[in-house]
Amino acid sequence: MKRSALILQKRAEKIEAQRALHATAEGEKRSLNETETVEFRSLQQEIEKLTGEYNDALAYEENLRSLEGSEETEFTPAGEQRGSEKPRFSLHRAIRSQMSGSAHVVLAGAELDVHQRAVQSVSNANIAVTGFGIQMRAAQTVTGDSGGYGGNLVATELQDPIDFLRPEPLMKKLGATYLTGLQGNLRYPKNEGGIVATWEGETDETDSSANAYGYVDSLPKRLSVTVPISLQNLMQSNIDLEIYTMKEINAAIENAIDAAAINGSGTGQPIGVLNVSGTNQVTTGTNGSAPTWDNIVDLETGIFVSNASSAKMSYVVNPQTRGKLKKTKHEAGDLGYLMDKSGEINGYPSTASNHVPANLTKGTGTNLSAMAFGDWTQVLINQWGYMDISVDEKSQKKKGFVEITVNVFLDVLFKQPKSFSVIKGLITT
Template sequence: MKKSAELKQERAQKIEAQRALHNTATAEKRNLNETETTSFRALQTEIESLDGQIKDAEAFETNLRSLEGSQPTSFTPENQEQRNTPKKVFSLNRAIRSQMANGSLEGAELEVHTATVEMAKRAGIPISGIAVPLFDSRSVQMETRADGQTVTGDSGGYGGNLVATEIQPVIDKLRPQPVVEKLGAIFLTGLQGDLKFPVNDGGIAATWEGEDAEVANTKNAYSSKTMKPIRLAVAVPISLQNIMQSSIDMENYTMSEIRTIVANAIDLAAINGSGTGQPIGILNVSGTNSVAGGTNGLAPTYGNVVAMETAVFVENANSAKLQYLSNPKVRGKLKTTTQVDGYPTYLMAADGSVNGYPFTASNHVPSNLTKGTASGVCSAAIFGDFSQLIVGQWGFMDITVDNMSRKKEGYIEIIVNVFLDVLVKQPKAFTVIKDLLTA
């Protein structure tokens, strides 16, 4: 009897074949022809058969587990070794090795891939490589190494060479911490197709009229905004030796790094995306409120901090989630700049708030802008309602393994594709300033 995980993979392949038939007919704006209908029904029969086999296999596997748990075991070197060997869950290295060999996943890797593919199919997302949830906390439990012999008083000739070198966790690169989700941005996941948001641009008006005067008709005008998936890609070269050896938790670290890079890319796009080949962020979207410091930039003042707040309130965009966002340089300047000369009340209060609102610092907010003669030294800041910011995620990390391009160098490459977009629903809910001087 096949394992339930293998049967589930076969079932997923059958469903994918049905989807291909359906998509072909849909693309040509027609129903299934006779041949396609026959194939579709045959696949359905096979799927229903697999459903029964999966049910039987799962029941059998449950029986085996209960039997193993109920039987006493005597001490033997073999079962003691099994007790001491940690159970492994999803392993990126094993998944990659399987793709390098015969392309067949097994065990936990097959289960994660199959479950994620099922979710991707429901969202209409094609998966070409290994499917892994975009934000997943699964980890790999690796075998622990034995302690090395401790030797003192010699330089290695009498035992020092037997001491194992204990590899410690990698020291992380310092990166900005993602902030937009914490600020209140809305994350939409598992999307399929483009998203279209109708926008009410107003138009209906009430007028005071005389007792028998005719009132003029008014109506709202509508426009729309669209979110479309934009590809975010990461390519990571990994040595074959790294893949074949798993002496430390390097694969977990690699996956964590990839997820961190993706999260930072989302943050940067939401804040300062250019809109060219990438989403457009708050600092560059048209229609936001704008406050200027000076012709050649200006240090933060209480006046322009309040002006940022005022502009949002004038546009009726005030909400309970208003807050400031800038970079650490501006944060430092706010902490040392008084509201009024000679009076020890600073722009940033002791609790970290500014003008009564929360303040967040991120290095994704630029500090190298130019205004007049202030070249490359101006910082930006944002004030607004970050719930007006939407981040769309078209689902999952699609991991493809390329074990040929750099084969002579002893490398493989894993390519990760994620599809995302950012939408500022109401630009008037934000005020932007781009010429703050911090020196």
């Protein structure tokens, strides 16, 4: 066994010993104790020493192979011998071995040895040598000759992809409730009030009263995404493309839920807080108007008047409104701004998201913004069944594509719309 292989085996034993230490600690649900930490660090020093020895051994063995290869790939006429030396490699003889016909010669001797070394050198890259191969060992540089020689041999290490820029996940952050694994259609009975208490005289008859009940339905709506991936991409990727793709699909679904909860139309998709009926509405001017301290206070007041206040209320704005509020003072001469440095508005936290529209129109006003305030724990994100994932390798097989399709069935429900106040038509640019 080569020295590099022996060193590699010893190094693996040390790493396995480290793994055993961690397995013991994890099994007991604790971190490494003092004794184990000392042992772990001692093993780490040995591993680092063995790593250096391994790299030295590899370099030495490569030097030996280079020396042997330079002797064997010396081109001389076929059959030529130098004294008692073995026959040298013959390029012509190797070429003839690949020609069909009666003169066909099978690779043998020095030609076979050189070919086998070439095959071995590319085996780790899963490259098939279909003819005969010669492992070239000419001197190379990385930057010389404009990189046309050695530079083209330098491997490029593929790292994890840089994630696509999406709005920050919103509903989970704000405290919405997620219900999963649902089956039938959902109907939520809703107490709309009616029982009252009245002051009566000592013997006066009290009028009867009863609660009035309505209901709110929640029905599944299909959210779907299909991603085609080429077979070549799957085979050649140095990262686990399928796992990364599923991560991106999950992010896309979560963003679609957030977008629907904020500004969904209710047609073929859930209805969002900006469009659901029953919220407290704060109005702006005929053609829109800039945000004011009065607007912000009115958003809060509507909720309190409706008995819908809670300790978890929060503002949701878009980046344009966020910037406008940070530059707008309460009133002339007031040193305070509508949004303070911590991001609070009127003493409540705020979150900025591009899911809040900035392209609304009102009268002649364009590119106007919206803003919502309320108790986001009143939002239900209902999910039926499970995330259905299907892989179709047949529909586009002639094009070399595999399609990954994900279907989920969801709805967004606002238990008490009066827990929210909405304003549209803000001039923020």
